[in-house]
Amino acid sequence: MKVSETRKLYEMAAALCPLVQKGGGIFIVNDRVDVAKAIGADGVHLGQEDFPLADARTILGPGRLIGISTHNPAQAVEAEAGGADYIGYGPVFPTATKENPDPVVGVNGLRQMRARVRIPVVAIGGINAGNIAAVISAGADCCAVISAVLVTSDPQATIAELVKAIES
Amino acid sequence: MKVSETRKLYEMAAALCPLVQKGGGIFIVNDRVDVAKAIGADGVHLGQEDFPLADARTILGPGRLIGISTHNPAQAVEAEAGGADYIGYGPVFPTATKENPDPVVGVNGLRQMRARVRIPVVAIGGINAGNIAAVISAGADCCAVISAVLVTSDPQATIAELVKAIES
Numbered sequence: 247m248k249v250s251e252t253r254k255l256y257e258m259a260a261a262l263c264p265l266v267q268k269g270g271g272i273f274i275v276n277d278r279v280d281v282a283k284a285i286g287a288d289g290v291h292l293g294q295e296d297f298p299l300a301d302a303r304t305i306l307g308p309g310r311l312i313g314i315s316t317h318n319p320a321q322a323v324e325a326e327a328g329g330a331d332y333i334g335y336g337p338v339f340p341t342a343t344k345e346n347p348d349p350v351v352g353v354n355g356l357r358q359m360r361a362r363v364r365i366p367v368v369a370i371g372g373i374n375a376g377n378i379a380a381v382i383s384a385g386a387d388c389c390a391v392i393s394a395v396l397v398t399s400d401p402q403a404t405i406a407e408l409v410k411a412i413e414s
Numbered sequence: 415m416k417v418s419e420t421r422k423l424y425e426m427a428a429a430l431c432p433l434v435q436k437g438g439g440i441f442i443v444n445d446r447v448d449v450a451k452a453i454g455a456d457g458v459h460l461g462q463e464d465f466p467l468a469d470a471r472t473i474l475g476p477g478r479l480i481g482i483s484t485h486n487p488a489q490a491v492e493a494e495a496g497g498a499d500y501i502g503y504g505p506v507f508p509t510a511t512k513e514n515p516d517p518v519v520g521v522n523g524l525r526q527m528r529a530r531v532r533i534p535v536v537a538i539g540g541i542n543a544g545n546i547a548a549v550i551s552a553g554a555d556c557c558a559v560i561s562a563v564l565v566t567s568d569p570q571a572t573i574a575e576l577v578k579a580i581e582s
Contacts, residue, residue, distance in 0.1 A: 252464045253466070278448065284469035301451075
């Protein structure tokens, strides 16, 4: 039997969203277009197996952000053509965060895809202080990091290293 | 990591909905208000821990059905006051279909609740050919059955018994 987590997700998102927005941040809900719309989120992030982009746009209207996780150039081009506001792209490097990850695209793969889309690209997958400069050089507008800051004894120091690497 | 089933749900619902509607049936999606809206379903069914009713109405508009699972008179009254089109009520009898079911309301509990709401009531929980007449007599407009027709050697015969019991 299904155990619904919807209300928990809704309440957590409704509580976090105004805090993030008050701090100048952008609040994006994963997959649940209905939750994003209801709580006043800035947008929704969709995976390839999530809610379809076109329907998300219909429900959310033009004023909200829709991001799509993409894993090869064809998906990236399709997302832009379909009206996505940004794409995720990766995994750029091998990652242990996700089960059954898509094939690694590499820095060169990121650069080649970057030349084919104009919307912002959020690089993801195995990015850390040692490789983030190369990812930015390849044309990523943003980088998503999970392991780099979670699997470390000193997250604050790691974040400082990441920022330094980006600025350099 | 989350494994999204959203696209599968969306595609299954989008395929089934027109078939059900063509046959004169009403097609209701569980919990996912966004999916219900996008595929043109007749409505959505919400549990107590699902998406909030008021937000579902905002997203779906007045023309679609919203049903709420309720398990005590207070929830039933609240659902009606909140604009639900129908309620589920139960479990009327002990049920093995659901893990951690709410307390059994019984036929008398169903009758007492029925006197407090005007919207249609779908009784659920342990209903079978042997007790369905009592459930209808207590004021249920519809009955939901799962085990009665699934845990039987001859579903067709069991359905015929249920229909006979309702008509009697």
